[in-house]
Each structure stands twice: as structure tokens, then as C-alpha cells.
Amino acid sequence: MKQNLSSVAIMLILSFFVSCKKDSDCKLCSPPTDKRPMADFTFSLDNNGQVPCTVTFTNTSKNSSGYTWYFSNTDSSNLRDEQRIFKIPRTYSVKLIALNAEGSDTITKQITIAPIMYSVVVYLITPRDKSFNPSYYKALKNATTNIQSWYRSQMGNNKTFVLNPLVLDTLTGLHDSTWYNSYGSTSGTDPRYYAFYNTQYELQQLLGSSYNTTNYAYFVYVAAPGGGAGIPGFCAMGDQDLKGLLGINPENPDPNRWIGGGGHELGHAFGLPHPDNQNGLAIMWTGYLIYPNCILQQSDRDILNASSFFR
Structure with missing residues (x-):
């Protein structure tokens, strides 16, 4: 009797499943549907x-x-x-x-998002132990557009360098203000250029793989002590220049002298050398001291006319 009952039960179950013609006929035939959201x-x-x-x-x-x-x-x-x-x-x-x-x-x-190709990328770096100074920001932004206009007037063909829509971007440094102008593994051995090489190293850290001195010319100011310098693709200045732009540097209270200094170092970032003729009117010699009454020499214009940064 037990064997007969078991056989009947098995037959009933088999007939139940066979009777399911499609998924909608029987929930037991359908796998569960996952209705959870999937973001993409x-x-x-x-x-x-x-x-x-x-x-x-x-x-x-x-x-x-x-x-x-x-x-x-x-x-x-x-x-x-x-x-x-x-x-x-x-x-x-x-x-x-x-x-x-x-x-x-x-x-x-x-x-x-990348900067405009072959443009000047301008940064104001505030050391991690300092507060952002909006007066530095405003003065540097104005100085940058001033230099851009000066180069256009000197080129004589309406060419000048390209700036990005923001003109000036800000970064928070990875170091305290005393680090920039101090000797270390990234500073080089000449005290005149400690701040320059340290700043270059830090910008590479901050930008990572997007740092590219072939496609961009970096124009960098740091709100910390240090002198200025420039090489193809990169130049950097310290807070003596920022104070100069504000007219509060006792060495020279005329902001134009410090705007000219920025124009000089930016010239190095474009590949301009110090001139062999040592013309005192040339911005790439000592003419930056009398900015804007200084000049680009023809040899400078020739280099810039062939540069991807001038258009």
C-alpha cells in the first residue's frame, strides 16, 4: 500500500510540471526576477x-x-x-x-578635462600652513592679462599666447611655506633656485600624469619666499613677486617692475634666452625693470612666431 501511494504522488507531481506550457502558467517554472536598480x-x-x-x-x-x-x-x-x-x-x-x-x-x-592645447596654465599655490590671499589672486590675474596684451603689442602681427577661460587657477600646496626655499632632495644645489626646483617638483606631484611641458607652459606663483626663474615649459615666482604686484615690496614699490619680471620668466617658458647683445631695453635682459617700456627683440619675435604657443 505504501508503494502504491508513493507512485501516485510521483505521478501527480510529474503531471503538474508537464502541464506548465509557459512561464506565465506556473510560478514554480519561472526563475525569480531581480528588480533591484543597477546604476550606470x-x-x-x-x-x-x-x-x-x-x-x-x-x-x-x-x-x-x-x-x-x-x-x-x-x-x-x-x-x-x-x-x-x-x-x-x-x-x-x-x-x-x-x-x-x-x-x-x-x-x-x-x-x-584638459587645458587648451599649447596654452599658458597659470597657478597660484598657497602653502598648506597659509590662508588663501584673495588680493594675491586678483593682482596675479590682472598681471597675467596685462602681460598677454604686452606680448601682442610687441609681436606686431596680433599674435600672443593663449590663456584658459579661468585665466588663473588655485592650488593648495603639499608643504609648509618654509619648505619651498629650503635645501632638499628636489631643490638642486644653488640657493638661488631652491624655490624654483621645489615648486616644479610639487606641481608635478599635484598634477600627476597631466603635467606636460610640451603641450603647456606653466606660469606659477607661490605665496612663500623664493626667487623667480624659468625654463622651457615652466616658470615660478615667490611671494616677493606677489607683494610686488600689490605695490608693497620695499625693494621696488612699482607693480610694473614685477609684472615685467613675470613677463621675463614667462619668456623663458616660451624658450626665449638671455640676449647675447645684452640690450638694456630687452625684456629678456634687464628691460623688465622698466616694463612696459621694454621690448621684444627681433630674435625673440622669430622664436615666438615659430612657437605653437603664439597664435
Whole structure:
């Protein structure tokens, strides 16, 4: 009797499953469906990824009924797709949260925006033990555009160097202010250039793989003691120049002298040498002391006319 009952039970079960013609006929035949959200997005960059760069974000999330984008601590959105214009060259973290009744899912992607190719990239570095000085920022921004106009007037063909839309960007240094003008493994052995080489090393640390003196000329000021210098692709000045731009350097209270000094070092970043003729009017000799009444010599203009940085 027990054997007969078992056989009947088996036959009933088999007939039940065979009777399921399709998934909708029987829940036991269908695998469970995961309705949890899966966040994802793609993005495209215009202008070859250079500032000003419009980035279009396309939401490809699945099983989602709501979305939250985070482009920065203060910039968020709940739209399905998004678009942003980035004017500052750097790497941004963009986060998307996808939501539904079952929960949420998050994905973060890195978006790298480059400066304009063959442009002058200007930085004001504030050491980690100092507070940002807005007066330095304003004076340096004005000086930079002043130098740009001076080069245009001297070229005689309306050419000058290109600046990025922001003109001047800011960075927080990795070191205290006393480090920049001190001897160490990155400073070189000549005390005149301690600050120059230390600043160059730190900028490489701050920018990482995006540091490129072939595609960009870096014009850098640090709010810390140190003298100025320049080589192809990079120049740096210290707070004596920043104070000079504000007219509070007792060595010379005329801001023009310090604007001219910046123009001189930037000339080195463009590959201009000190002139053999030692012309006192030439900005690449001592003419920066009488800026803006100094000159580019023809040999300077020839170099700049052949440079990708002048257009």
C-alpha cells in the first residue's frame, strides 16, 4: 500500500510540471526576477576634452525610477540625463545614484578635462600652513592679462599666447611655506633656485600624469619666499613677486617692475634666452625693470612666431 501511494504522488507531481506550457502558467517554472536598480552612465566630451568642455551624460541605468547626480558638493540634479560645462582643467568625480522601491545603486566615474592645447596654465599655490590671499589672486590675474596684451603689442602681427577661460587657477600646496626655499632632495644645489626646483617638483606631484611641458607652459606663483626663474615649459615666482604686484615690496614699490619680471620668466617658458647683445631695453635682459617700456627683440619675435604657443 505504501508503494502504491508513493507512485501516485510521483505521478501527480510529474503531471503538474508537464502541464506548465509557459512561464506565465506556473510560478514554480519561472526563475525569480531581480528588480533591484543597477546604476550606470556614459559620457561624451566636446572640444577634444579641452576647456571650455561640454560633457553630455547619458543615463543607462536599469530597473530605476529615480536618479540623483552629484557633480560636486554643491551641484546635484534629479534629471535622467545631464549636461555640464567645465571651465577648469582637472579630473572630476561624477556620481550617479539610481533608485527604485527595492533600493538604490551607485556608480562613480572620473572625467578628466584638459587645458587648451599649447596654452599658458597659470597657478597660484598657497602653502598648506597659509590662508588663501584673495588680493594675491586678483593682482596675479590682472598681471597675467596685462602681460598677454604686452606680448601682442610687441609681436606686431596680433599674435600672443593663449590663456584658459579661468585665466588663473588655485592650488593648495603639499608643504609648509618654509619648505619651498629650503635645501632638499628636489631643490638642486644653488640657493638661488631652491624655490624654483621645489615648486616644479610639487606641481608635478599635484598634477600627476597631466603635467606636460610640451603641450603647456606653466606660469606659477607661490605665496612663500623664493626667487623667480624659468625654463622651457615652466616658470615660478615667490611671494616677493606677489607683494610686488600689490605695490608693497620695499625693494621696488612699482607693480610694473614685477609684472615685467613675470613677463621675463614667462619668456623663458616660451624658450626665449638671455640676449647675447645684452640690450638694456630687452625684456629678456634687464628691460623688465622698466616694463612696459621694454621690448621684444627681433630674435625673440622669430622664436615666438615659430612657437605653437603664439597664435
